[in-house]
Amino acid sequence: xxxCPKCGKTEKEKQFLEAFCIDCYPFSFRIPDVVExxxxxxxxxxxxxxxxxxxxxxxxDEYIAGKCKxxxxxxxxxxxxxxxxFTVKKCGTSVTVPRYIEFIKKITICQDxxxxxxxxxxxxxxxRGNEQAIAKYSKMLIRMLKAKSFITKTEETHGGMDLxxxxxxxxxxxxxxxxxxxxxxxxxxxxxxxxxxxxxTFSIRFED
Ligand SMILES: [Zn+2]
Ligand SMILES: [Zn+2]
Numbered sequence: 001x002x003x004c005p006k007c008g009k010t011e012k013e014k015q016f017l018e019a020f021c022i023d024c025y026p027f028s029f030r031i032p033d034v035v036e037x038x039x040x041x042x043x044x045x046x047x048x049x050x051x052x053x054x055x056x057x058x059x060x061d062e063y064i065a066g067k068c069k070x071x072x073x074x075x076x077x078x079x080x081x082x083x084x085x086f087t088v089k090k091c092g093t094s095v096t097v098p099r100y101i102e103f104i105k106k107i108t109i110c111q112d113x114x115x116x117x118x119x120x121x122x123x124x125x126x127x128r129g130n131e132q133a134i135a136k137y138s139k140m141l142i143r144m145l146k147a148k149s150f151i152t153k154t155e156e157t158h159g160g161m162d163l164x165x166x167x168x169x170x171x172x173x174x175x176x177x178x179x180x181x182x183x184x185x186x187x188x189x190x191x192x193x194x195x196x197x198x199x200x201t202f203s204i205r206f207e208d
Pocket of ligand 1: 008021024
């Protein structure tokens with residue numbers, strides 16, 4: 001019977017690769033001791049490859065895989081146990097090798113949340129015309145815009161409703177998805193965060 005020359009465990013206790021048990025086999029991995037991911041304290045999203053994304057197991061695994069080098073096929077990461085499980089194909093078998101990688105949440109605030117807190121408005125959606133259509137589409141728009149960006153405030157006005165939104169692109173995408181046509185006007189507001197800052201107004205009129 002095989003006995004691991006390093007730890008003395010036998011084939012009954014551990015899976016073996018060549019002479020060693022999988023705990024002691026000299027896999028050539030280059031893995032970080034620590035992985036630090038910026039996490040927004042307000043919305044809980046994480047910054048992965050420059051993008052703020054909701055926690056997603058697959059995204060996390062890919063991120064960890066990107067930080068490791070070596071002879072593995074894939075990695076799954078358990079952030080609770082702070083363990084990475086490497087799948088390695090070796091000597092005709094596939095083994096799962098656990099390794100400890102410390103996970104640190106670096107608490108910060110994402111751009112959307114800091115903009116929301118600062119009352120940032122990049123776009124205004126003006127809904128006018130048929131009241132029932134406004135009631136129906138405003139609900140859908142608000143839901144979509146909140147998912148893609150944020151709404152700083154909503155205002156009921158004479159004959160309609162105004163939505164103050166954090167991102168112009170989110171309005172373009174939402175209007176496109178709902179098939180809404182808007183009159184678009186763009187106004188330069190000055191500079192902010194080192195860039196020109198425009199506010200775009202989308203006027204949408206529903207026929208009676
Ligand atoms: Zn061993
Ligand atoms: Zn956030």
